[in-house]
Amino acid sequence: AQSVTQLGSHVSVSEGALVLLRCNYSSSVPPYLFWYVQYPNQGLQLLLKYTTGATLVKGINGFEAEFKKSETSFHLTKPSAHMSDAAEYFCAVSDRKGGADGLTFGKGTHLIIQP
Amino acid sequence: GAGVSQSPRYKVAKRGQDVALRCDPISGHVSLFWYQQALGQGPEFLTYFQNEAQLDKSGLPSDRFFAERPEGSVSTLKIQRTQQEDSAVYLCASNLGTGELFFGEGSRLTVL
Numbered sequence: 001a002q003s004v005t006q007l008g009s010h011v012s013v014s015e016g017a018l019v020l021l022r023c024n025y026s027s028s029v030p031p032y033l034f035w036y037v038q039y040p041n042q043g044l045q046l047l048l049k050y051t052t053g054a055t056l057v058k059g060i061n062g063f064e065a066e067f068k069k070s071e072t073s074f075h076l077t078k079p080s081a082h083m084s085d086a087a088e089y090f091c092a093v094s095d096r097k098g099g100a101d102g103l104t105f106g107k108g109t110h111l112i113i114q115p
Numbered sequence: 116g117a118g119v120s121q122s123p124r125y126k127v128a129k130r131g132q133d134v135a136l137r138c139d140p141i142s143g144h145v146s147l148f149w150y151q152q153a154l155g156q157g158p159e160f161l162t163y164f165q166n167e168a169q170l171d172k173s174g175l176p177s178d179r180f181f182a183e184r185p186e187g188s189v190s191t192l193k194i195q196r197t198q199q200e201d202s203a204v205y206l207c208a209s210n211l212g213t214g215e216l217f218f219g220e221g222s223r224l225t226v227l
Contacts, residue, residue, distance in 0.1 A: 004157075036218075043119075043206060043218040044158070090157050102148055102171075103216060105157035 002027050002093045006106035014114045019063075019078040021109050023091030026072060032094035033074040034103065035065055037087050044090065050074065061085070086113045117141075119219035121207050127225045128197045136192045136222045138207030145212040147190050149182055152204040152221070161205075164190060165212070197226045 007022040025031055032051045036044040048059025055067040061084075065076045074091060088110050092103040120139040128134050140147050146165055150158035151174075160174040166187035175182070179197075184190040194201055204221040 009155075041220075041223075043220040044208075045218075046215055049215065092157075102146075102160060102163055103158075104160065105150075107157045108155075 002031070002104040004091050004093050004104055004106035006089075006091050006109050008109055009107065010110045010112060012112040012114060013081050015083055016080050019076070019081045019085065019111065021076040021089050021091075021111065023065075023074045023076065023106060024072050025074060025091070025093045027093055033065075033067060034092040034094070035059065035063070035074075035076050036090045036092060036105075037061075038090065038108075039087050047076070047089075081111075081113050083113050083115065086111055119207055119209055119217050121205075121219035121222050123222060124220065125223050125225075127227065129227055130198060131196050133193065133195045134197055134224060136194075136205050136224070138190045138192070138209075138219060140188065140190070140207070140209030141217055142188075143211070144209035144217075145187075146210050147184060148208045148216065149190070149192050150206040150208065151176075152206055154203070158206055161192070194224075197224075199226050202226045 003026045005024045034049045035047040037047050038044050047063050048057050050057050050067045058064045063078045088108050090108045091106045122137045148163050149161040152158040162172040162182045164184045167184050179195045181193045202225050204223045206221045208216040208218045210216050
């Protein structure tokens with residue numbers, strides 16, 4: 001069974017500061033890992049994903065994440081926060097049901113950007 | 116259409132009413148998933164289709180929940196005799212059978 005733990009239900013940073021959202025996972029198979037962003041009253045938008053290969057993956061809007069197998073982590077970072085980054089962020093792991101990428105999500109982290 | 120389309124976007128039901136939520140996936144997408152997202156929580160898996168076959172319904176919370184995808188395209192999630200605890204956003208997602216899942220904007224159900 002897969003599971004995802006996101007540390008911190010709320011994270012507040014100043015505009016221009018480093019963003020760090022933490023995600024740890026457990027998986028019985030080599031994981032596919034994802035970060036999604038959700039703006040109010042909208043669906044989920046993929047930020048980035050790790051499947052195989054390079055462990056540092058870059059996504060949209062300047063975000064990146066590093067897969068660390070030894071730490072079972074996939075933390076999301078952005079060097080300089082922008083006001084438009086304020087949203088809910090979800091980490092997810094794929095259990096690849098029937099070969100398809102069904103996802104198990106964490107509870108989410110609400111990112112607050114202080115002006 | 117270009118993306119996953121869900122309707123209605125908002126639904127208010129009185130306790131005990133039946134509701135039906137529709138998902139129109141991206142054309143050609145083989146896999147279709149339904150998730151339930153309670154307020155302040157992450158999405159939780161409900162059920163999964165590959166074409167018209169429902170391969171996993173382990174996440175459906177009770178026998179009041181039923182999903183179908185009879186022609187392997189549009190899917191309907193039906194909730195009978197709605198209860199207040201059913202209030203949530205219901206998300207539909209699809210993909211080609213592998214790779215990125217594309218999500219709709221969700222149907223927000225409020226049960227009074």
